[in-house]
Amino acid sequence: MRPIDIAVAGCGPCGLAAALLLARDGHHVTIFERFDVAQPVGSGLMLQPTGLAVLDRLGLGAAARASGAVIERLVGRAGADGPVVLDVRYAAMRRAVTGIGIHRARLFDLLYRAARNDGIVIETGRHVVGTTLAAGGRRRVDFADGFSAGPFDLVVDTLGARSVLAPPTGRELAYGALWASLDWVDGAGFDGAALEQRYRAARQMTGVMPIGTAPDSAAPQAAFFWSLRADLFDRWQREGLAAWAADVRALWPICDALLDQIVDPGQLTFARYMHRTLSxxxxxxxxxxGDAWHSTSPQLGQGANMALLDAWALAQGVRSSGSVGEALAWTVHLRQSHIRLYQQLSYWLTPVYQSDGDLLPMLRDRLVAPVSKIAPMPFLLAHLVSGLVGAPLGRLELG
Structure with a gap:
């Protein structure tokens, strides 16, 4: 395809990765970002072999690994010292792969600096509210101030699950989570190579994951989260930090070392989740x-990784097609089966870990944990968590 003009709505990891890949293929790319200063939102995330494969192609994989924390295992217990009910080890795949816990700000910084270094135009303070179809299938991008830009041959929407450019679909999930990035505390008892979780049935869940360093600090940090039903968020605010901290300590006492760092509710961000997939x-x-196409609960930790795969698929589609329409059809073809598979798996797993019922968590604790230790389940679970079920890397020529 000849070089085309492309607008990317949103300056998150998905938008930055798509912009980098398309610009390096010779296309003219402009990113439009709503905030006056482009910045990440959230605490930490886990990069899986899938997302790392895309970062490697961008020349950023080594830096992500160096600044993040190696995650070898996902482990969860019923209560502070109760039975292990989740134990997923990357080593079960018998391949030299792990997850990487990384601060969102660090991942953003790597991609943002690369985009700046490549000369990609990033226009901030541009609140995208819609697009207008123009002659020849091109589109203008419309902003909240009444102005517009373009027309562009292609508009790439990476505005997230509540994108104004996408038709409404799906549903809000009952449970969200409170997140914070805190200093890692050596000697507190946390595993420095694991995502650890503690559960009380499926109504309460807390977790800790090492995420390496933030861009402005050399001190290692941890992502800390607490599951919370969305309709209880106002009550949580009214009751105050002390009451909440007591609940956390009751479930997992060693969290004291992290809770001592939280002195203001503003240090915690409440994240809402949606389950949606555009047909x-x-x-x-x-x-x-990314989430503008498909979003779900974070139980399988695939969000950023799926978004990076989407960005790579779009670049592949544009490279291998003679028209924009062809490129978009090929992009959807490359990603659709993998997305459908993980959307369905997430849909089934969410109530096992975040719901008000007692039966599913009881079955989880009494049946799933023992079965997960029997071959080939450790192998299959590791593949599931790594994002490799459905062989997406081979399909995208990333393997």
Missing amino acids: NPAAPGLIHL
């Missing part, structure tokens, strides 16, 4: 990527 993520001159 058709492409339209003339427009494609939705």
Whole structure:
């Protein structure tokens, strides 16, 4: 395809990765970002072999590994010292792969600096509210101030699960989570190479994951989270930090070392989740990527990784097609089966770990844990968590 003009709505990891890949293929790319200063939102995330494969192609994989924390295992217990009910080890795949816990700000910084170094235009303070179809299937990008830009041959929507560019679909999930990035505390009892979780049935869950360093600090940090039903968030605010901290300590006493760092509710961000998948993520001159296409609960930790795969698939589609319409159809073809598989798996697993019922967590604690130790379950679970079920890397020529 000849070089084309592309607008990317949103300056998160998905938008930055798509912009980098497309610009390096010779296309003219402009990113539009709503905030006056582009910045990440959230605490930490886990990069899986899938997302790392894309970062490697961008030349950023080594830096992500160096600044993040190696995650060898996901482990969860019923209560502070109760039975292990989740134990997933990457070593079960008998391959030299692990997860990487990384601060969102660090991942953003790596991609943002690369985009700046490549000369990609990033226009901030541009609140995208819609697009207008123009002649020849091109699109203009419309902003909240009444102005517009373009037309562009292609608009890439990476505005997230509540994107104004995507048709409404799906549903809000009952449970969200409080997140914070805190200093890692040596000697507190946390595993420095694991994502650890503690559960009380499926109504309460807390977790800790090492995430390496933030861009402005050499001190290692941890992502700390607490599951919370969304309709109880106002009550949580009214009751105050002391009451909440007592609940956390009752479930997992060693969290004291982290809770001591939280002195203001503003240190915690409440994240809401949606389960949604667009049946058709492409339209003339427009494609939705990442959470704008598909979003779900974070139980399998695939969000950023799936978004990076989407960005790579779009670049592949544009490289191998003679028109924008062809490229978008090929992008959807490359990603659809993998997305459907993980969306369905997440849909089934969410109530096992975040719900008000007692039966599913009881079955989880009494049946799932023992069965997960029997071959080939350790192998299959590791593949599931790593994002490799469905062989997405081979399909995308990333393997």
